[in-house]
Amino acid sequence: MTTLSEADALDGLRDALGLLKDREQVAQRLLDASARHSFDPDEELDWDAPFEEGKWFWPPELVSLYGTPMWRRMSEEQRLLLSRHEAAALASLGIWFELILIQLLVRHVYDKAATSAHVRYALTEIEDECRHSKMFARLITRGGTPWYPVSRAHRNLGRLFKTISTTPGSFTATLLGEEILDWMQRLTFPDERVQPLLRGVTRIHVVEEARHVRYAREELRRQMVTAPKWSQEFTRVTSGEFARVFSVAFVNPEVYTNVGLDRRQAVAQVRASAHRRDVMQQGARRLTDFLDDIGVLRGVGRRLWQSSGLLA
Numbered sequence: 001m002t003t004l005s006e007a008d009a010l011d012g013l014r015d016a017l018g019l020l021k022d023r024e025q026v027a028q029r030l031l032d033a034s035a036r037h038s039f040d041p042d043e044e045l046d047w048d049a050p051f052e053e054g055k056w057f058w059p060p061e062l063v064s065l066y067g068t069p070m071w072r073r074m075s076e077e078q079r080l081l082l083s084r085h086e087a088a089a090l091a092s093l094g095i096w097f098e099l100i101l102i103q104l105l106v107r108h109v110y111d112k113a114a115t116s117a118h119v120r121y122a123l124t125e126i127e128d129e130c131r132h133s134k135m136f137a138r139l140i141t142r143g144g145t146p147w148y149p150v151s152r153a154h155r156n157l158g159r160l161f162k163t164i165s166t167t168p169g170s171f172t173a174t175l176l177g178e179e180i181l182d183w184m185q186r187l188t189f190p191d192e193r194v195q196p197l198l199r200g201v202t203r204i205h206v207v208e209e210a211r212h213v214r215y216a217r218e219e220l221r222r223q224m225v226t227a228p229k230w231s232q233e234f235t236r237v238t239s240g241e242f243a244r245v246f247s248v249a250f251v252n253p254e255v256y257t258n259v260g261l262d263r264r265q266a267v268a269q270v271r272a273s274a275h276r277r278d279v280m281q282q283g284a285r286r287l288t289d290f291l292d293d294i295g296v297l298r299g300v301g302r303r304l305w306q307s308s309g310l311l312a
Helices: 006-010 023-036 069-073 076-109 117-143 152-164 167-188 196-226 229-249 254-258 263-272 274-293 299-308
Strands: none
Touching: 023 117, 023 196, 069 263, 076 117, 076 152, 076 167, 076 254, 117 196, 152 229, 167 196, 167 229, 167 274, 196 229, 229 299, 254 263
């Protein structure tokens, strides 16, 4: 794809959000920020500290069944247990997604100059994502819960997406996976009702993911201006379909079985929950506003996003 210089931007290459920024300058700022604010979770977090009695593993308002008739019938102990399993399910989803992202980033920089700041930052982000995946895996183990892999169908769709995705499609999917979880984690790490280890994990993730979001947003803006028309339209459709997959995979229904709930009834109540729908749309709103501004949410793609439940 075309690499834009500052001269290109100053010559008037822009989108609805304004002039496009120089790719190398953006990457260098992100590299500088990474040097100042990167963490080693193995050293940063107290993995041996006991969990605190009565504290949540995820804010209750973000637990999928919150506010449903089933939630009202559950004991406080069962609610806390569900939050523990949903935290593990989200960590499992995060590992799956970050493995996809790592491969997409490698594809993105494969034929670019390795000496560029843009490529060096992509490699730095891959380092971050490797640490995050190990951190999530350790969190699952520490919580004493199962690993919750996505379904075989979703794993195969992930393989297909990695094979056929265009560059703008890859960065749109990156933002989808990062921004909704980021919104939830920004509510989690300052919440004193939540276990300290979970707050520490989400704090690290929020700080480092902010750079990843900036990198993906700037590159997606550039791609949606410079990519061929067919690629832009393909991005709209594939991003909408990925939104549908992501919304279904967000909480593994096995969590309900593992805390002693009727799985079918729980899934039905989550789907019918106005609170849950509002949570997911709030989590996606900053992203969907951005995608709307740069021309991703149009036509069939927009209808797919709406059918995912992430866009009103």
